[in-house]
Amino acid sequence: MVNDQDQLRQPILDSEPDSTALEASNQGDGLESPLEKVLSDTQLPSFKRLRLATWIELNLLFRLAAPAVLVYVVNNFMSLSTRVFAGHLGNLELAAASLGNSGVQLFAYGLMLGMGSAVETLCGQAYGAEKYDMLGIYLQRATIVLTLTGLPLLLIFLLSKPILILFGETPKLAAEAAVFVYGLIPQIFAYAINFPMQKFLQAQRIVAPSAYISAATLGVHILLSWVAVYKLGMGLIGASLVLSLSWWIIVGAQFIYILKSSRCKETWSGFSLQAFSGLWDFLKLSAASAVMLCLETWYFQVLVLIAGLLENPELALNSLAVCMAISGLLFMVSVGFNAAASVRVSNELGAGNPKSAAFSILVVTIVSLMIAVVEAVVVLSFRDVISYAFTDGETVANAVSHLTPYLAITLILNGIQPVLSGKHSYPSS
Template sequence: MDSTGRDGIIASDESDQHQEPLLQPKQQPTAETVSSALEDMLSDTELPRFRRLSRATRIELNTLFRLAAPAVVVYLLNNVTSMSTQIFCGHLGNLELAAASLGNNGIQIFAYGLMLGMGSAVETLCGQAYGAHKYEMLGVYLQRSTILLMATAIPVMFIYIFSKQLLLLLGESTSIASAAAVFVYGLIPQIFAYAANFPIQKFLQAQSIVFPSAYISAATFAMHLLLSWIVIYKLGVGLLGASLMLSFSWWVIVVAQFVYILVSDRCKLTWRGFSSQAFTGLWDFLKLSTASAVMLCLETWYYQILVLIAGLLQDAEIALDALSICMTISGWVYMISVGFNAAARSGKQRAGSRAPESSGVRGDRGDVQLLPHRGLPGDRGAGAAQCHQLRLHERHHRLRRRLRALPLPRCLHHPQWHSARSLRSGCRVWMASFCRVCERGMLLHYRHSNRRALGLQI
């Protein structure tokens, strides 16, 4: 073979070696495949605008329901697990049902709202890191949040320990306060289960991994019913056994989800094992978690105050029993909306690589619908970020009247879920947090990755 042929083969081999790294991104199992059907539909100028929007809406709704169905199942099953414990206690008597209602909705909901709110910071940071392909940071954020929530659970535990004294101080009857304290003692392990569960849950949701959590919750619920029946009725442990079984079921969910993270191929790049980086930047992470927790605690404390007030009525047992049933029904509707908001999403394409029309914010069709807009500031350079006014859906006037009619905690809650979930971008473009609700509308405060502020006025 002549030298020219050998040089050609060597050059070809060197060219193949240089091209090998270009194939590596295809081997990333955690990278979510984003369909371009929606972007192609919106950028097709040959179709009328109404037809483009109608077809794009169908495509987006299919994606929304595909993600929302398992998320709704997870939240409903977790809610039904706690509800079934109250039902078991209700068969023991009116006092037991009142005690379970006061302990579950009057004290335990404080820890639930605090832990869920602080854990929501994981979703914001993990969604940003996942879109930026910094997969190893997802595991660091998960560990960092778990450390903070476990530390927060320690002072909350003392509220459970001295629950009887606190209830008596608030004016509750001695019999109900004593029975509720027994029930609350069994919920102490559940505090730490919350501290581990919510970061794991947000860690998985940031990667659009929702079906495993649904399967785990369904299996745990079936196990919870069987164990609760045995412990309460066959062994006769009563209120303490009911609350202990509830705590045990939550720990089963935590362990099962963590085992899935360890063995699943979808989490190989996002979970690299325990890291010392989890102990760095805790103060900044705490500030973000606290801001997220305050928004959700406003609503959970609202229900908590209602339960505590019901215990001060003349016939406290009947009042707490009736309120427990009403809150159970309300909880179903609440969890369905939370599940849909968990599936609300924003586009994961950069405006520079896709049509500008495809870069608009999309979300739950039951709440705010933002029409497509021209480009995102993040794609014009760090120094070109500026405030953009987005056009609203044609029904924005009715939405404004509806927001005024809703209670303040509901107004605070829905934008928080919407901003934290539907505005998490896969390309590190958006990072949102709810600021305030004013009389004339609702203000969302967006923070760009270059720390420049962007505003949205409704």
């Protein structure tokens, strides 16, 4: 593992030349990216250098960020739509689905996504250093580690009812939430395969296919959820089983793309026994990424568990669930920008362009913050009606309206936090 990472530190050109940017700069040693050349050109006036650099970075960033945001938003919306279907079954079902999703499933999501982020960093630097053969090895190595990590998570899902009761939830609510969680068990191992594949593709700047796959799967998911919940009467277990199935559809489609696409022929050369070497080193690296993201998701889980202990747990959970669902959906925009920034920075570092890496962080942070402010304003404008998308209860709508100002503050803070936290993993890789 150490030898793999040492090889990635060679400053080799990775980016495709941009003719406009190259004409804007008269200096460079031939190994710098167009952005690095502009940032290093002291003969250009400061304002012009900043304008050119910003234009180059925005073009590179949005080509990655737009489909990445779509992927994360659509994937989150699948979970959100499942809770919407549950909510229209009744307040108890909405509370149970929210408790099962945020109290149990969110832990698995945060852990798997956090561990998968190590693939994003390693593959991004390998791609920037033109060590293309290592990307497939990292993908397989991550899949093995995440699949093994899923085994103890399986035990937590199976014991979700007594665990929730231990935390003080009512037996009736815990039982319903456990039913929902049981249907999400296959989703654990879909995460274990999906996140490494997703990061593998993103590191190569291949993001549009994942967006198309996720968008198509969302349509299938909504149709199957409607059939399972309303036509077949499968209730909570039907809704969660369909969600698990939808994630496996995404996994299968992405794997077929990797096998068949000519864009992956240099980075995927088939299964290799080399993937079984360095598992412990990869586990330590991925665990560090996972802890950071898990700490961010655990406070959501704590809020949900506390809400279930209040005098009227159904109302507390339902109103908090609406706010968290909105926050989680819009949070995916920032996560998408984080993914784009991770690819940009790791590619530039792999190619030996430190100024470009630092400038990328600055630009993506400002852009993500601006978008978050707009989101907060929109949410405040619809504070009195936004809950009716989830449930018909007027009492819940009033409670959500009172919580919306705090939600707006959360959206703004979440607009920059994922982007800033994402950069901490780069130097350690």
